[in-house]
Amino acid sequence: MPKDRSVPDAASRDMLDANEAVARVAYRLSDVVAIYPITPASPMGEHADAWAASQRPNLWGSVPEVVEMQSEGGAAGAIHGALQGGALTTSFTASQGLLLMLPDLYKIAGELNAFCLHVAARSIATHALSIFCDHSDVMAARGTGMAILASSSVQEAQDLAAIAHAATLESRVPVLHVFDGFRTSHEITDIAPLPDEALSALVSAEAIAAHRARALDPDRPVLRGTSQNPDAFFQSREAAEPFHAAFSSVLARVMTRFADITGRAYAPFAYAGHPEAERVLIAMGSGADGIQATAEYLAARGERVGALKVRLFRPFDAEALLAALPSTVNAIAVLDRCKEPGAIGEPLLQEVTTTLAGAVMRGARASLPLVIGGRYGLGGKEFTPAMAKAAFDNLAAAAPKHRFTLGIRDDVAGSSLPWDPAFDIEPPDVRRAVFFGLGSDGTVSANKASIRLIGARAGLHAQAYFEYDSRKAGSTTVSHLRFGPEPIRAPWRIAAASFVAIHDAGLIERRDPLALAEPGATVLLNTPLQPAEVFASLPREMQESLIAKGCRLFAVDAQRVAREAGLGGRISPVMQACFFALGDILPREAAMGALREDIAARWRMRGAEVVRRNLAALDAALAALAEVPLPATPAGARSRPPAVPAEAPDFVQRVTRLLLEGRGDDLPVSAFPPDGTWPTGTSRFEKRALAQHIPVWQPDLCVQCNRCTMICPHAAIRAKAYDPAALAFAPEGFRSVPEAFTPELEGLRYTVQVAPEDCTGCGLCIEVCPGRDRRAPERRALMPEPLARHRDAERSAFAFFETLPETPSLPADHRSLGFRTPLFEFSGACAGCGETPYIQALTRLFGDRLVIANATGCSSIYGGNLPTTPFAKDAAGRGPAWSNSLFEDNAEFGLGLTIATDRTARAARDALAACAPRLPPALVEGLLSTPGNEAWIAAQRARVAELVRLLGSDATPEAARLAALAPQLVPRSVWIVGGDGWAYDIGFGGLDHVLAGTRPVKVLVLDTEVYSNTGGQQSKATPLGAAAKFASAGKASGKKDLGLLAMAYGHVYVAQIALQARPGHAIEALIEAGRHPGPALVIAHSPCIAHGYDLRQSPHQQRRAIESGAWPLYRFDPGRVARGEAPLVLDQAELPLDLGDYMQEEARFRLVAAQSPERYAELLRAARAGVRRRHALYRQLAAIHLPAEGGDA
């Protein structure tokens, strides 16, 4: 990008991320936008949807059609159709989404459709999923025939988006426009926007007319999509070659026109650095900006180095590459942001090598320079100038390393290059600030507002980038803000900041935020402590850093200020005010004035009271901000507590600990299993202590219902009944009462115990607790108490509780299950999550023999996202085995697991038969008996143990084989688990297929009625009347009745359950589903933060859903037919509540009313009618009697 050295004029600059910048261009140049949400491309589609909903027109005055499809495969089909219909069409995707589009992309390119697809590049899932950037998705599309154009910055992404749309229209070659996911797609920086006039001048009206003229039209009928034989296909395929050959020149023409219009000049390849460079790095995407900045820095210091940025990767223009490369170059390293195992080189290396070899062969170059390749940045790995310098240094080495890696320490294959972390090229006039926040505490959005303000008011160029971890409750965010007088060109994280804000005091107990502080930095800490108490309260390591680095420390009690200003827990206005006061952006008075005006403007639409309270918070923040005096030496000897306890196993100590401390980048390759296999049960070693208040048990009021433990989303409250003798070693204060409700447990003691450091403080256990003090109604058997006061005592109590023996086994029901230790604990799910209690229930029912196939989504993130793993093992070392394949294939994946598991079990039975003559007949008979209830399972485990013992003395190969297979004689329970996005939309075809078969697959659908994980897009499970992304005015069509579709097969067990409100029913249905000899589908109502209400109320709200008919509760058991009964049992026969009383409690419905009461009334009427119809249908189905199989009827 040419340097823009003018001081930014706020009126002519927009502060945007690339997703929005690109979407603005694509939207204005399109008639049809067909999309499917996928991180990190989702925001582009969401912008387009929001603009269409607000009737924003495209360049030609009409509002584009934005259509959300059921998968990227579906989106690609719709795109292909729209193109064939003559519409200007666009879409946005990434990663697996791009892969699902590949078949259509071949078609689209093969038919020379003018089309532009914008890709926020992201890793493809291999050994693990990653939502972060690399180019493996883009490179997988390199054979489609699409042109591939890569942008390296937000400005480029906007500009090349426009160029791509213009070029595809003129060339008829469709274009994949690529920019790096998160690093570019989510980086906010100031850019020169593209006004409508510029776009109008850029795109060719003739080319558009020609595109439209190629539409399928019965007035001018043609036929496309023929099937061709060997006599025709090859030639026909080659006939398109001239179009691909001409693309580069068409692109150059459009780029020249663009430069004439905007003053910003682009070329397919851009060189920067020494004009007579000897060593050159070649790369594509944001990394190329980093190496160019490094090359310029080094060249300015006399090094003959340069960097070539590849913008056009397909069609690869060899001549343009050679022309862009200085003739003096004698060593080249090509950096690929992907890995192609087994290839002679990654794709970009191959192209460059072939180009140079060709040039030598043709005589265009005298000799072949040294060409080596390296990989960097996979899965979003940081790529810095120091790493670029290491690559330059490698080229100068006597024996340069070939096929090297950058950014990791590869102690397995030895591929990595070392780098000097101290190497820094940033200009001295760039100011850097980092902010450590808690997910959804407002830090990120306040920082977005801050840099807009800085850009607009301080006349500075600015950049913001945000890091997140992957937990949904208590996650850490790190905001990186740069600002300065020159455009910021730094696509890497801040390593040394002059301002470090710590918005969450708990963070300093877990990691070292001062690692990012430069000497003399200003540090701002949000803490409830008085300034005089702050220093002594800090871990010694932090005290030492503050003193050694000569920092200034400021403190503010943001929680108190926000609370007193009437903003509840919203601390971001307080912290933002402190940043503007301390951040040295503008003179303090001017900074505060600007911030005041911004608050008034930003919150005006929210109402006068909101503005008033935010302004009050600003004033109070400044009054509460105080400098903390730093002594000359550290005080106190308290070290930062270890991230994991000493008793944690070796792997957790070696690997998990570093991941938890934010030092995962330091882990070498050898630390990782080569195939993505990971130990379970590691979440218990991370003590996050997120709750402000925890439930403390009041035994005198407890009615021993176990509802608390069944509803806890994080398995952080447990119940046990145990022998009183076990209390001999109980710590002081450990509470118990006689077990009083179960005859089988008579004489035992009963305890409810919280895990204080694992509780998220959601309050659900307290909400469902029925134990009340009749003399003091506000006192319940679970009382919220401050964590700080009870942490130590409850921690000891929980540690002791875990040593208590398991409660004697009882037949499974919703109360007795509460006694069983869940084998899913302390996950990263949201506080109050409505999904996780179902998973816990599964593990309590089937945990020691449970295999889970998990669709991608929330449940795969809290279920399997590093650093810790919540699926756990029992005392015998058994527990759920879990795997996530993809989003779209989960039913099929689970079917495969079921088939394999069945085969292994059959092999075990065959092996048993082979050895049977040598074994006690009763044992063999027992081992081969028909599987039954849990008592049978326990007996079978005992029989297997006995079998293995007997086989120990048998040295025959048959015995060895049987001994290895013997554990498989205990039946496995394979469950296919996923969300509604999977089951109703992208995975429905597969789900339908596996249900249609006879294999006994068990499916649990966690139905939140929206795409929760990717940010609230509507799915076909979204109910009529709810606002969601892509249905912002309220969904006008009804919720798909997945259960009814499955019932239609007749042989599938189907249930709809709601555990928070009807635990008994839910558990019964899960047991019946597990027992059903055929396929089973259980659809679970899952309250979610996306519904927009306090999830502490979810048991009540779920009851409203049931009683209003919004969530019918039923069980359809094909087994009932044989007993002469109707297969469907409607478990909520009457609907005593009006649907409106349910809907008005959730923001997703109220948002519709808030926009248009009339539309809400209309949708409510339709929703009521829908509920009545469905209820009437179910009532009739519940009354029908079907002839039993083989019967005479």
Added chain:
Amino acid sequence: MPDLTTEWLGLSLRSPLVVAASPVSRDAEAAAAAVRAGAGAVILPSLFEEELIAEELALHRLLDAEDDRDAESGSLLPPVVVTAAGPYLAHLRALAARLDVPVIASLNGVTPGGWTDHAAALEAAGAAAIELNLYEVATDPDEPGDAVEARQAEVVRAVVAAVRVPVTVKIGPSYASVPAFLRRIEAAGARGATLFNRFWQPDVDPAALSVARKLDLSDPRELPLRLHGLALAAPWTRLSLGCTGGVWTGEDAVKAILCGAQVVQVASALLQHGPGRVGAILAELRDWLAAHGHASPAEIRGLLARHPGRDPAAWERLNYIRMLGSWQPPPGWR
């Protein structure tokens, strides 16, 4: 045939029967039916100070409470622009456009603050007047009655200052001096007053050990309190007076007008019998006027109010003494 045209707050109404702030006016169809039946104006349900602030803050909290939780979901709700008063304003706009009688918006609050700014938005959305409802539950033992009244007058002044349309104030009966307070709000710029608010008394649920909410319809027995208040104020005040609470029949309306009311508000009767009930009440009013030879309600307005020289004792303490003295025990008492 008597002419029911009525002047109120400077507005010309086709009849003195006004649909009170109630569920009737929340329902556009019901409000339209009441107007078809002859209602002279419609007052929308109150936009409550607490509700507005709570809704503003709830929206502020809910709309982006979950934003930037993790890398994947930047937000969870669609980015729509909504305001706390938006649905109310939309309803007001729609009703003002649809009905050919004045539509009056109602604000309910007792503390000065940013919420009074909403009055201007109500005016812009088509409100012909603002009814300010001073529903107060005094709970602070340190705030004396005069301070409560001064605060309320301040609220009246703020709302009057925010709009050009007339403001009428709905008050409760629990002032040390209702006439003095009426004078106070008149000085604060109010053009009218409506007597009296009904006090919603919460009940107690012994089984649940909780406070229970219940809403009873008004009762004709509540009317005399209003008549008394009107009669004391009508002779001297320049405020347009309205009567609300206990009006079920045309005869009730006659009584209120005789005591000085320019308009009578109805709600419970319509909730019980449907919005068309307006027609029956008006017919009864019209018949009464005709039967007694009156051409319009104006002719009888205030006839029975407390005019010096027209037996003022009927509305004063002397009447109380006479009433007590006239009590006769029921048969079998004692």
